[in-house]
Amino acid sequence: MSKITFQDLCELAALLRSNMGCPWDQAQTIPTMLKCIKDETEEVCQAIEKGDHENLKEELGDVLFQIAMIAQIAKENKYFEIDDVLKGIDEKIRSRHTWVFGEDKAKTPEEAIAMWKKNKEKEKAEKAAKLKN
Numbered sequence: 001m002s003k004i005t006f007q008d009l010c011e012l013a014a015l016l017r018s019n020m021g022c023p024w025d026q027a028q029t030i031p032t033m034l035k036c037i038k039d040e041t042e043e044v045c046q047a048i049e050k051g052d053h054e055n056l057k058e059e060l061g062d063v064l065f066q067i068a069m070i071a072q073i074a075k076e077n078k079y080f081e082i083d084d085v086l087k088g089i090d091e092k093i094r095s096r097h098t099w100v101f102g103e104d105k106a107k108t109p110e111e112a113i114a115m116w117k118k119n120k121e122k123e124k125a126e127k128a129a130k131l132k133n
Contacts, residue, residue: 006064006068009064009065009068010068010071010072010082012065012068013025013065013068013069013071013072014072016069017069017072017073017076025069028069028073029073030070030073030074030077033066033069033070033073036066036069037063037066037067037070040059040062040063040066041063043055043059043062044056044059044060044062044063046059047059067085068082071085092123095119095123096116096119096120096123097116098115098119099111099112099115
């Protein structure tokens with residue numbers, strides 16, 4: 001079996017939503033996907049709680065596909081594309097890990113969490129300042 005990429009998964013979601021796809025998938029909207037993603041994330045939680053790694057692998061795939069589907073619907077409605085989501089999370093993770101990608105130092109998990117929270121608050125304040133201008 002060949003390696004499947006995230007792009008392949010996004011293309012699968014697009015196919016299912018296309019005229020050649022599935023009537024159920026075609027009928028979905030972002031609001032109708034809410035129950036789906038809630039159910040799948042709950043199943044991820046249950047697999048983690050049980051220590052069931054085989055089921056966790058499957059449920060993580062289900063959540064990932066829900067994300068691909070919601071992003072496809074958003075693309076069709078011209079809200080945003082999955083690349084925007086990926087760019088946003090990459091920027092967020094890098095900007096909040098200043099002890100990895102910047103000059104700060106964190107030697108313990110507690111120091112890392114405290115710095116993460118500080119960086120998050122700083123981002124919120126910067127966003128609020130931008131909205132005022």
